[in-house]
Amino acid sequence: MSTLVPILIFSSLTFFSFLSIVNPRKVNRKANLWFGITILLWSTFWIEEAAKLADWPIVDPNLVNAILFLQFFTPLTLYISIIFFTNPNHKIKKTGLVFLITPLLYGTVLFLQAEISLNTYPLTLGLSLAHSLFYISFSLFKIRKHQKKNQDFSSDTKEIDLEWLKYTIVMILTITIVADILKTTSYYSSLSLYLDYTILITVYSSGYYLIKQKEIFPIDKKQREDVLSINGQDLHINRKRRLFSEEKLVELKSGLNRFMIEKEPYLDNEINLASLSNQLGLSSHQLSFVINNGFDENFFNFVNRHRVEKAKSLLLSNLSDKYSILGIAFESGFNSKTSFNTTFKNFTGQTPSEFKKNSSVL
Structure with a gap:
């Protein structure tokens, strides 16, 4: 059972990623595309368990670093998806390339770690935390601002307030913090399964609301x-x-x-x-x-x-x-x-x- 839950998380995330990218209802198109990419990147955090079940252990350091590099983009793609949820007419400008500086720095550190066997874990951890907290904070700010402003154009804000997305972000952040704290104690092995169950419930509830999400702004x-x-x-x-x-x-x-x-x-x-x-x-x-x-x-x-x-x-x-x-x-x-x-x-x-x-x- 302890192996099955992570596999369910990985397979569920890839499934919901496919649904979000394909977007059969054709609503919030750009937002759903970027959110689907976010879910796909999120699924890679459980790819090791899936690989072990398939008798394909990930041992190549270059492959591991490539996966870590892709995972680093998860908060950024989440933020982009929220930008499009709250403003579907948003245009990504060339000046937006500045947001790639931190990922490129992170990738460089991973490369140096692999090439010269330098212990860069404290630096990569610091970059990951700073990067994640920055984009998660701005994502929550964007949603909160949207919730305040959607009363300007809608008579029923419940279906378009993105409350489910806010709760998803808060739940993921909370689970991550709790997991990191527990890893420093002897309780992690006994409680990790419960964390996985919580994540699985979060995944399914988020997938449900993602599928239900209406077009937020007029089509015309x-x-x-x-x-x-x-x-x-x-x-x-x-x-x-x-x-x-x-x-x-x-x-x-x-x-x-x-x-x-x-x-x-x-x-x-x-x-x-x-x-x-x-x-x-x-x-x-x-x-x-x-x-x-x-x-x-x-x-x-x-x-x-x-x-x-x-x-x-x-x-x-x-x-x-x-x-x-x-x-x-x-x-x-x-x-x-x-x-x-x-x-x-x-x-x-x-x-x-x-x-x-x-x-x-x-």
Whole structure:
């Protein structure tokens, strides 16, 4: 069993790497390509166990160094994949070659170690740790920034917030640190199997969410460019860069408010900034400006405020006896009970059930 688990980890990682690179759903294409490369590089950390099972022990020092050199790129390819998850229009420029300096330095040290039998382990370990922590830190920062900004263009951020990717990175980092600490003690041999099980669970859960991951930004090129130009701009910047006069802003605000009340576009649980702007005949950038400056809200809060008001009216009506809480959620434009409960409580301070109970008492 102790040999089987590492083999399962290696085979699972190579399988999920294949799925990510082939990308049968054709979503987040560049991000999935680079993430697939990352998973493939990650799988090489268990290649020795796979080779032993196949009676092909890795003994050639040059082959070992080649594998170590490839493994060194794992944090970098992970960071590149996250860049494309959070900005699919990103262009890799020639100046990006500067990021190859550390890998080339690492490769040079490995070469010197093989050629002149110099003990460079402390140096390679230091380079690996610094390199990994640098890109992991920036990867987590990128995801956190994305999570804050995706409310500018989406009414339901749960499917596009990359929370699963953040947890995967944190889990891998935690397991690596624990494993390195345990290696200095006598407990490692007895606990290593449990670490492998934890890694295997992390691999399968990450693979599940990778396959489920939706396209984060609009497919249409113009809509995507509009949304990306907004993503990252805060409310104060939008106020300084005025797109409309005060009179025009008041007119558009009134028209938008009337449209939301009469047409109820928020009942579409997949509505986003691009689709709503199309219905209004505005660009995504213009609609974002109206919402930010006219209502002092981001797109997420603007749409979900209307959904919550719709839900409140349903909960207070006779229909609440015919619908379950999940039914009320769907009728209000939410696509899950969890998001309904969370959003409703954020706006009202109560869960839908508490609101209904307290209202019936009054």
